[in-house]
Amino acid sequence: MTSPPPPDPEPFRAEVREWCRTHVPTGWRDAQTGVSDEEFVSFQKQWFGELREAGYAVPHWPLAWGGGLSVGEQIVLYQELAAHDAPRLVLAFVAIHHAASTLLAAGTDEQRARHLPAILDGEIWVQGFSEPDAGSDLASLRTAARREGDAYVVNGQKLWASGAKYAGWCLLLARTDPGAPKRHGISYFLLDMRSQGVEVRPIRQATGESHFSEIFLNDVEIPATHLIGPENGGWQVAQATLSAERGMTMLELAERLGHAGFTWLLDACRRPNAEGLRPIDDSLVLDRLAGFETEIAGLRAMCRSLAVRHETGHVGPADASVVKLYYSELLQRMTNFGADVAGLAGSTRIIKPMSSGWESGAWVLDFIGSWEWTIPGGTSEIQRTIIAERALQMPRA
Amino acid sequence: MSSDLTELHDELRAVAREVLAAARRRGADGEPPSLDRQTLTASGWLGLEVPEALEGAGATLAEVAVVLHEMGRAPLRSGYLGSAVLGVGALNLLEPTGRRDDLLGQIASGAVRVAVGLPTGDDVVGPVAPCYSLEEDGRRLRLRGRAAFVPDATDADRLLLLARDPASTLVVVAAQPTDAGLRVAEQRVLDLTRNLGEIAAEGAEVAEGSVWRFAADPEASARRLMDRAALAIACDSLGLAEAMMEATVAYAGVRHQFGRPIGSFQAVQHACADMLVQVMVSRELVGTAVELLGCETPGSGRAVSMAKSHACAMAVDVVGKAMQLHGGIGYTWESGVHAYLKRAVLNRSLFGSPTAHRKRLGQRYLDGVSVLSED
Numbered sequence: 001m002t003s004p005p006p007p008d009p010e011p012f013r014a015e016v017r018e019w020c021r022t023h024v025p026t027g028w029r030d031a032q033t034g035v036s037d038e039e040f041v042s043f044q045k046q047w048f049g050e051l052r053e054a055g056y057a058v059p060h061w062p063l064a065w066g067g068g069l070s071v072g073e074q075i076v077l078y079q080e081l082a083a084h085d086a087p088r089l090v091l092a093f094v095a096i097h098h099a100a101s102t103l104l105a106a107g108t109d110e111q112r113a114r115h116l117p118a119i120l121d122g123e124i125w126v127q128g129f130s131e132p133d134a135g136s137d138l139a140s141l142r143t144a145a146r147r148e149g150d151a152y153v154v155n156g157q158k159l160w161a162s163g164a165k166y167a168g169w170c171l172l173l174a175r176t177d178p179g180a181p182k183r184h185g186i187s188y189f190l191l192d193m194r195s196q197g198v199e200v201r202p203i204r205q206a207t208g209e210s211h212f213s214e215i216f217l218n219d220v221e222i223p224a225t226h227l228i229g230p231e232n233g234g235w236q237v238a239q240a241t242l243s244a245e246r247g248m249t250m251l252e253l254a255e256r257l258g259h260a261g262f263t264w265l266l267d268a269c270r271r272p273n274a275e276g277l278r279p280i281d282d283s284l285v286l287d288r289l290a291g292f293e294t295e296i297a298g299l300r301a302m303c304r305s306l307a308v309r310h311e312t313g314h315v316g317p318a319d320a321s322v323v324k325l326y327y328s329e330l331l332q333r334m335t336n337f338g339a340d341v342a343g344l345a346g347s348t349r350i351i352k353p354m355s356s357g358w359e360s361g362a363w364v365l366d367f368i369g370s371w372e373w374t375i376p377g378g379t380s381e382i383q384r385t386i387i388a389e390r391a392l393q394m395p396r397a
Numbered sequence: 398m399s400s401d402l403t404e405l406h407d408e409l410r411a412v413a414r415e416v417l418a419a420a421r422r423r424g425a426d427g428e429p430p431s432l433d434r435q436t437l438t439a440s441g442w443l444g445l446e447v448p449e450a451l452e453g454a455g456a457t458l459a460e461v462a463v464v465l466h467e468m469g470r471a472p473l474r475s476g477y478l479g480s481a482v483l484g485v486g487a488l489n490l491l492e493p494t495g496r497r498d499d500l501l502g503q504i505a506s507g508a509v510r511v512a513v514g515l516p517t518g519d520d521v522v523g524p525v526a527p528c529y530s531l532e533e534d535g536r537r538l539r540l541r542g543r544a545a546f547v548p549d550a551t552d553a554d555r556l557l558l559l560a561r562d563p564a565s566t567l568v569v570v571a572a573q574p575t576d577a578g579l580r581v582a583e584q585r586v587l588d589l590t591r592n593l594g595e596i597a598a599e600g601a602e603v604a605e606g607s608v609w610r611f612a613a614d615p616e617a618s619a620r621r622l623m624d625r626a627a628l629a630i631a632c633d634s635l636g637l638a639e640a641m642m643e644a645t646v647a648y649a650g651v652r653h654q655f656g657r658p659i660g661s662f663q664a665v666q667h668a669c670a671d672m673l674v675q676v677m678v679s680r681e682l683v684g685t686a687v688e689l690l691g692c693e694t695p696g697s698g699r700a701v702s703m704a705k706s707h708a709c710a711m712a713v714d715v716v717g718k719a720m721q722l723h724g725g726i727g728y729t730w731e732s733g734v735h736a737y738l739k740r741a742v743l744n745r746s747l748f749g750s751p752t753a754h755r756k757r758l759g760q761r762y763l764d765g766v767s768v769l770s771e772d
Contacts, residue, residue: 266762286759293758294682294703301681326674381663387673388666392646395661 013076019054020084028087029353029360040354041166044091045122047355051089052120056081058096060248062104065116071311074248075304082255087355091166095125097249099171101241102188106229111190115169126167128158128191128215129238136382138173139182139235143217145174145189152176152189152227154197154220160376164200164213167193172222177232188234190226197221207369242377246320247310250327251303253357257331258296261359265292265334268341268363279341288337295330302326318391325383328373331358335370338363406463413467416440421471429589430736432475434507443481444505446489451502458625458691462632462683469636472590472740476510478629479549484511486625487557487569490618491609496571500555512553514544514596515623518746519753522702525567525619529560529598531608538563538608540570540578540598546747550594551583558596559619562608567615571607578602588739621690624701627748628686631704634712634744635676635683637737641719642672644734648723665722672715679708699761702754710751712741 025031025047032043051057052066059074061067069077089096096119103112115123134141143156154174161170170191177185191198197220202210229237269280269289279285306323309315316322335358339346342363352362358373359366374380388394416436424430437443442464447453454460461482468477481504488501503509520526529542540560550556556579558570574581578601583594611618646669649660659665686704689697716738720727727734745751 269762280762283756283759286762287752287755289762290706290755290758294707294755295678297685297700297703298678298682298707301685302677305681322674322677325670326678381667384667384670385663387670388660391673392666392669394646394666394669395650395658397661397663397666 009070009073009076012073013080016056016077016080017084019056020080020086023050023054024084024086029085029356032087032353032355034351035354037165041091043087043355044089047087048089048092048122057089057092058100058120061096061100061116065100065104065112066120071248071307075251075307078248078252078255082252082259085260088252088256088357090355091124091163092119092122093249094127094163094167094171095119095123095169098127098241099125099169102171102228102237105241106188106237108228110225111228115190123169124163124167125169125171126161126164126193126213126215128161128164128170128172130160130376131157132159136379139186141173141175141186143172143174144178145176145187145222147176147224150224151221152187152224154189154191154217154222156217158215158217159212160203161200161213161215162211162376164193164215165202165210169193170215173234173238176234180232183235185232186234186238187231188228188237189222190228191220191222192226195220195222206371207365211372246324247303247307247315250320250323251300251307253327254296254300254303254323256357257327257334257359258300260357261331261334262293262296264359264361265289265338265341268338268361273343274345285341292330292334292337299323299326299330316391318387321378321383321386322391324377325380325387328370329380331373332367332370335359335363335367339367402459406460409460409463410467413440413442413464414470417467417471417473420473424473430473432473432477434476434510437475437477438507442477443507444485445481446485447501447505451498451505453501453505459687462628462687465629465632466636466639469633469740470640472633472637472736474590474592476549476552476592479512479547479553480504480510482629483513483515483548483622483626484555484557487513487559487622490611490613490622491569492612494609496606497609500571509554510549510552511555511557512547512550512594512596513622514542514547514550514556514558515626517544517546517548517626517748519749521623521627521749522753522757525616525623527559527561527567527619529558529570531560531562531568531570531603533563534600538603538605539600540572540603541600543595543597545595546584546586546593547596548747549592550581550596552592553581556581556596557609558598559622567611567619569609569611570603571609572598572601572603576601586743588736588743590736590740591743620698621693623748624690624698627705627754628683628690628701630744630748631679631683631686631701631708634708634741635679637741637744638672638676638679638708638712638715641716641734641737642669642676645669645672645719645722652724659722659724668718668722672718675711675715679704679711682707699758702749702757705749706751706754706758709741709745713738713745716741 048057058067059069059077103115131141145152145154170193172189172191173186175185176187197218199216201214203212204210269285270278272278306319346363349362352360352365420432421430444453445456445460449455484504488497491497514528528544529540532539556572560568560570562568578599580597581594586593649665650658652659682704686700689700720734726732
């Protein structure tokens, strides 16, 4: 049996509920449908500011930097934000999670002091990891950083940088020793996106939106003080911070799938179709719904257990992969079912609200968008290999 | 869960694993693998949920769940489900009387084996529909009805039969298999690790003192008993799947083809990874249900149906995949994979199919209540 989380900090739950009732903007989904980039950014920054004022923006950070909620309180916070259908922090996501955990794990005092307060002030970050020829095989990345005096000169191309067009800073992996075995010649940099030679070109993705960009780096100078972790030790830093990140971010997404996601799905099934029939009156539909509710319950419990194990230091070697794989494929199955139930009318929803989760009720778009979960951050195939090799200790190919 | 409790469970689990593995090794050729009565009694598991005052261990469903999980990992015939899980579970829901307490003590000591006549199929969900009814015949009470696929029926010394009395109140009728008008017959099934039987009552005369009443609301109590039965099977299926996953991973590490272990092939690796994910999800659902049903939390029925439908369907998939990945050897009788597959298939139907349990969940969506506010 797994250990249940420690008792709910109930007074804290009441506090968050009250805060949500007075702060979650009503009708934000409609208001955020079809908005311009500027309106999206301004809405995200304003919402981030409100959460920060309440002490809810970076609950997982250490107290000294403005966080300090216990794991139990963080679980409650994300449950309540999901239950009240609060907007998601889409824009700040990389900053408050990946950038912060990298800075906290491997940054110098100066780097932390420079960036952590700036992130709280709304500094946006992007991840510059993947390249055209380095996707699943990330360690084969070729963007090169050459030391020249007090700086590194960087040349190369990054791909699938989410939110790059808004970002002030980039978490950059680049090769500093072309002669070393591929995982041992990579360094990790903090790149100012306003540097000379940085060019961002948005990519139009399958949904028609442009969350992602290519980043071209032509003789970009990065001061040596912006190296994070040891030179040629970047791969290890990235590995350590990536999986450490998964616990609470997955919990938030699982809670959202269980609240907004399942509610949208129930609504879709209760809505009469063109023939006046309600899908929910079909026993096969009811059966599928019950299956999804069950799977979501399992996912949520698994995320809570992972968050608790994280605190007690009992995280399994592939727990993060298990949760990512299961969430992303469940999201895909569920949005596929939503699109099926929505029928022809589902295809008439041609835009979805910004700032929402991965399930917005625009089922066809949500379904297409679900590949944004099964492909990035390690494809489902890569996750299965990680699970087999690390958790089950099967022989390597 | 406190660390003391976790430690206790770890210890119980380790002992159970050893005892059951040894019993499986002792199994004679041609005989259904079984856990002998002496070993079962000596284990102390029969009285886990019997109060300490009655010579039991005064433990809870959580500890019984540990044993059930281990019994799934090493399937054997034993009277555990009938006596300790369903029998003790039923008795603990009844008004305390001298006779009830005596029986609890006798189960704990291994002196008496019990079977409980409950609905065992898809009729386990929905409004409680017991298999038996008590009818007035002049000044006598007579029992009629038939329960099928009752766990451990043919080995039982006492029968506890869920019935409606003439006032339509749910009660438990305590009977002996030898009573006139009662007939107990084994139902042979493919799964040799289960002992199932039919208990038919054809107007059996029932003494007043043999009609035992529930301590709390009878409908809710009977519902809890059936939920307990379903959850017990979910624990078992989780254990089955876990053991077969481990066996498959181990086998894939030693079996070589094309000059390398088959476990180094991605197709095999990914199939095993999927097994682990499914097992982990079920483990959470089963753990939640054990916790909620154990402390009578509202919503425990929903958690049980989630656990039962997920774990029992999952186990068939995982064991089926285990047979596939073992290749030809997995299809032999000798490998034993078939025993797990048969038990997994039987478990899937016993005390409600996945479809039946999902139907129970789905009913809530139709009732229009806000599904989310139940949390």
